[in-house]
Amino acid sequence: MIVFPNAKINIGLNITERRPDGYHNLETIFYPIKINDVLEVIESDALSFQSSGLEIPGSEDDNLCLRGYQLLKRDFKLPPVAIHLHKNIPIGAGLGGGSSDAAFFIKLMNEKFRLGLTADQMMDYARVLGADCAFFINNQPVFAFEKGDEFESIKLDLSGYKIVLVMPDAHVSTAEAYRGVKPTFVKETLYDLIQMPVAQWKRHIRNDFEAHIFNNHPVIRGVKASLYERGALYASMSGSGASVFGIFETLPDLSTLEETCRVFYNV
Ligand SMILES: C[C@](O)(CO)[C@H](O)COP(=O)(O)OP(=O)(O)OC[C@H]1O[C@@H](n2ccc(N)nc2=O)[C@H](O)[C@@H]1O
Numbered sequence: 001m002i003v004f005p006n007a008k009i010n011i012g013l014n015i016t017e018r019r020p021d022g023y024h025n026l027e028t029i030f031y032p033i034k035i036n037d038v039l040e041v042i043e044s045d046a047l048s049f050q051s052s053g054l055e056i057p058g059s060e061d062d063n064l065c066l067r068g069y070q071l072l073k074r075d076f077k078l079p080p081v082a083i084h085l086h087k088n089i090p091i092g093a094g095l096g097g098g099s100s101d102a103a104f105f106i107k108l109m110n111e112k113f114r115l116g117l118t119a120d121q122m123m124d125y126a127r128v129l130g131a132d133c134a135f136f137i138n139n140q141p142v143f144a145f146e147k148g149d150e151f152e153s154i155k156l157d158l159s160g161y162k163i164v165l166v167m168p169d170a171h172v173s174t175a176e177a178y179r180g181v182k183p184t185f186v187k188e189t190l191y192d193l194i195q196m197p198v199a200q201w202k203r204h205i206r207n208d209f210e211a212h213i214f215n216n217h218p219v220i221r222g223v224k225a226s227l228y229e230r231g232a233l234y235a236s237m238s239g240s241g242a243s244v245f246g247i248f249e250t251l252p253d254l255s256t257l258e259e260t261c262r263v264f265y266n267v
């Protein structure tokens with residue numbers, strides 16, 4: 001069975017408090033985008049994992065797909081499987097690529113081996129693997145809160161706009177991003193702000209990671225500025241970075257950015 005795990009962007013991200021467990025409470029809007037990996041699972045004689053495409057740092061045993069397999073195996077009698085992941089979603093990008101692979105792996109296993117899990121049950125498994133992971137089970141635009149793994153559905157349809165995603169030559173680890181952030185009280189919740197017209201978002205919606213990540217990686221600040229110079233209605237770093245997205249009325253010419261960055265049009 002083959003599935004195509006997709007990336008997400010965060011529209012707005014407010015870090016509201018540090019939790020006793022070391023994590024942070026936050027609020028954000030998750031929006032799915034059309035940048036995809038390819039994940040294939042076949043029944044096999046032995047458990048194996050191989051990947052192609054972008055190089056994934058870390059050992060294969062730490063790959064979130066294998067961790068998903070081990071997690072399900074605690075509760076279900078599963079045969080060995082051969083997993084192939086073709087990696088295309090940029091890594092260290094704030095696009096949730098690894099989390100998406102894990103969530104799609106759980107959905108695939110549920111279907112392939114008829115495990116009978118509901119979406120809520122799959123989300124409970126996904127939460128164990130990462131804060132971002134549960135979102136990709138339903139994969140619909142949501143307002144997310146607490147660790148970013150509790151959701152309220154929202155009406156948000158950006159299909160009438162052109163969304164462009166730019167990945168500069170910089171990588172930010174999620175842990176690095178959280179280490180430098182100072183939680184702040186939220187006056188106006190994103191749940192309400194997101195209902196404003198897109199052209200007004202620039203004045204009201206922010207990503208709390210940007211300030212210190214831009215200081216550590218000025219190239220990311222430059223990409224965001226370029227998107228506004230080319231007419232973006234709204235531009236922001238996604239999640240903990242390093243990718244930056246822009247929402248446009250018409251598709252911009254980003255050929256100069258393409259010299260130094262990976263640019264994805266119409267995501
Ligand atoms: C930045 C976001 O992508 C926004 O959507 C997410 O909050 C990150 O979620 P994620 O990559 O799934 O994160 P995890 O793999 O669960 O956590 C990585 C590290 O980020 C920090 N972390 C993550 C989520 C959160 N709400 N508070 C945190 O402080 C913790 O130090 C944790 O050890």
Ligand SMILES: Nc1ncnc2c1ncn2[C@@H]1O[C@H](COP(=O)(O)OP(=O)(O)OP(=O)(O)O)[C@@H](O)[C@H]1O
Nearest residue numbers: 057058063064091092093094095096098101173174
């Ligand atoms: N399937 C996978 N794809 C990508 N990274 C993976 C995968 N499985 C495990 N990882 C590990 O996760 C790390 C990437 O996570 P990181 O949080 O830094 O960036 P990200 O992919 O942009 O995700 P996020 O949006 O959650 O921040 C990699 O260094 C790698 O070791």
